[in-house]
Amino acid sequence: MMKFALAFEDAKAHARRVYPEESCGLIVGGKYIACENIAADPTTHIDDPDCPCRRCSFEISPSVYVNHADNIDVIVHSHPDGPFFPSKGDMKCQIQTGKPWAIIALDEERTAEKPVIWGDDIPELLGRQFMHGVTDCYAVIKDAYALGKDALEKQGIPGWPYDPIVLPEFPRSDAWWEGGEDLYVDNFAKAGFVETTDTPQPGDVFLMKIRSSKENHGGILVGNDLIVHHLPSRMSRREPAGLWGRQATRWLRYKGNADA
Structure with missing residues (x-):
């Protein structure tokens, strides 16, 4: 995925602009397309892992997604204030799309240098770092x-x-x-x-x-x-x-x- 390094830099900048809400976007043809997160307004936030507001989840307009569906390289979203690994909901949606997904983790001051990517090539079996849902x-x-x-x-x-x-x-x-x-x-x-x-x-x-x-x-x-x-x-x-x-x-x- 290093071939998308510039696209991920654009995705990180997008995540920083919309923090503390989740950013979302698509890498298409090697370029990052920033998408509007149309999930629920943050004023509806609830203290629940399945909270549907933009602080906790993301939703890309179906019309935008369908327009690019055949050419999507990676689906990208951010995790404001963590975690840096995929949630159960992330894993379900990645399976449904059949596309690689990436997470950009960030907090108020820092943005993770590398995105967490899963659903693409299988890494070497030995010498992996442990990550829930990705390399566990x-x-x-x-x-x-x-x-x-x-x-x-x-x-x-x-x-x-x-x-x-x-x-x-x-x-x-x-x-x-x-x-x-x-x-x-x-x-x-x-x-x-x-x-x-x-x-x-x-x-x-x-x-x-x-x-x-x-x-x-x-x-x-x-x-x-x-x-x-x-x-x-x-x-x-x-x-x-x-x-x-x-x-x-x-x-x-x-x-x-x-x-x-």
Whole structure:
């Protein structure tokens, strides 16, 4: 996305002009088009994650969007005073549009140097910085399956048994396990997985609980008796499977034929 560097500079300037409301715009043909945010007036603001006012959300006129729909490179919006990662609503809307999305985070004094972009190319599986909804523990699982054995071999991850498989994205709230959501338990069958008590094999997914009553962490078993996973305080990495395998509360195996 560095090819859009100048467009993102224009998007950052737009975000600063309309702060503390959310900015919104489209990168079309490599150029940024600033759009009017037609979400509700800020005087209607409510203290709720789903507040529909312009301080908390954005809406682009359907006529403007349709006019550019076939040529959109990226859909851009700002997050005044954070967070710098996508909300559950952002994730849902990105899936609906099928376009890459970007967030420009800023506060009263500072604007983030780099936008957060997701829904485009898959980054290297190892050495990622953790970001909720973009490069988190489920993203490692989903992206490993999407890359497939040949691409993973090129990244130094041997023993993966599958060609590329597209797993569904599941929009999720930050710290979802502290609320009413249960990302893995509610959705693993929808993604084509079944629980297994057989000896784990490469391609299997493990779940575990980390300071939670819910299974809030997952990773994958790869070749050479290694796992790949991503914890919030660390880069994504390979580690020996033994310790993590003993702590696993559940192993899942991909069978396909995901639930509707």
